[in-house]
Amino acid sequence: MNETSKKIDHSALISSQVVIVLLNVLAFILDQPWLAAVVTTAMLVGTILSVPGFGFVYRFLLRPIGLVKPYILLDNPEPHRFSQGFGGVVMLAGTILLFSGASVAGWSLIWLVAALAALNAFGGFCVGCFVYYWLNRLGVPVFSKHPPEGTFPGARPKRTATHES
Numbered sequence: 001m002n003e004t005s006k007k008i009d010h011s012a013l014i015s016s017q018v019v020i021v022l023l024n025v026l027a028f029i030l031d032q033p034w035l036a037a038v039v040t041t042a043m044l045v046g047t048i049l050s051v052p053g054f055g056f057v058y059r060f061l062l063r064p065i066g067l068v069k070p071y072i073l074l075d076n077p078e079p080h081r082f083s084q085g086f087g088g089v090v091m092l093a094g095t096i097l098l099f100s101g102a103s104v105a106g107w108s109l110i111w112l113v114a115a116l117a118a119l120n121a122f123g124g125f126c127v128g129c130f131v132y133y134w135l136n137r138l139g140v141p142v143f144s145k146h147p148p149e150g151t152f153p154g155a156r157p158k159r160t161a162t163h164e165s
Contacts, residue, residue, distance in 0.1 A: 004146075011068050020043070020113065023035055024113065025114060033099055039091055073159065080129060083131075087116065087117070127154060133147050
């Protein structure tokens with residue numbers, strides 16, 4: 001095991017991504033910029049607190065009722081935090097554009113975040129994590145983590161925490 005890897009419950013990450021997608025789609029369908037602002041706030045607060053923005057939905061609803069089971073993988077939390085924070089900043093820009101009347105530009109940014117969250121949740125590829133790991137390869141100082149052993153940068157690790165050596 002990479003000594004920097006930690007046990008990360010990917011069910012919390014995936015659940016959060018699904019909620020981001022659903023709320024952004026709902027915000028668009030109902031044309032409710034305030035709902036995009038809620039998603040933005042959850043993503044940015046989650047980044048500051050180092051938790052998935054909508055992880056509470058998993059923790060207090062989905063897991064207790066048995067709808068979603070824990071999926072513990074050896075991974076680095078930092079790339080996920082970076083990805084969520086960057087997505088939150090893009091959401092913030094989109095939300096500001098929506099409230100200033102630039103709806104096409106605003107919804108475009110909101111849809112970009114929704115699409116990337118869907119890719120992460122359903123495809124197992126985190127574009128923000130990919131960017132984090134490439135910034136690490138370029139030697140940018142604060143991007144200090146490497147992908148878990150045997151994992152393509154940005155891909156969901158295959159190695160579960162129960163298979164530790």
